[in-house]
Amino acid sequence: MTDSLGQQKPVNIKALLQACRSKEETFKALVTLSKTLPRLSAEKKTEENKVKGCESAVWLVVEESHGIRHFKADSDAKLMRGVLVAILSLVEGKMLADIQKMDLKAELAELNLSSYLTSSRTNGVLAILNKINTV
Structure with missing residues (x-):
């Protein structure tokens, strides 16, 4: 099931990732999810929109x-694009105050992504979460 932006609903993404029983299954799921994320135009790939602290370009x-936040994202790394889909599925269509009340780190921990979040990638994810909460 997708929302108006063509992104998968959080429950489906959460269920999809939690159902993965191996690193390979999780990798395949993230690659599949990465294909659902619309690419950003070159005009949107500005320094202002770039997330600082990510290993790959994000x-x-x-x-x-009307107080509702909508997110678009892109990365030059396919795996990170899949992670972005998972992150955005948690916050898309919510108000900033509601997003700030969420424990996004805990929500992400439930998605079985730990084997893909190396220390440098974790820093990038934290930078993404910070930007979502402050922009």
């Missing part, structure tokens, strides 16, 4: 309409 665009 761009995050936050748009707000």
Whole structure:
């Protein structure tokens, strides 16, 4: 099931990733998810939209309409694009105050991504979460 932006609903992504029983299954699921993330145009890949602290290039665009936040993101790394889909599925269509009340680190911990989050990648994910909470 997808939302209006073509992104999968959080429950489906959570269930998909939690159902993975091996590193290989998780990798395949993340690659599949990466294909659902629309690519950003070159005009959106600006320094302002770039997330500092990520191992790979990651761009995050936050748009707000009537207090509701909408996110667009991209990365030059396929695996990171899958991780972005998982992260955005948690926050898409919510108000900033609601996002800030969430424990996004705990939510991500439930998605079985730990084997893919090396220390440098974890720093990048934390930078993404920080940008989601502050922009």
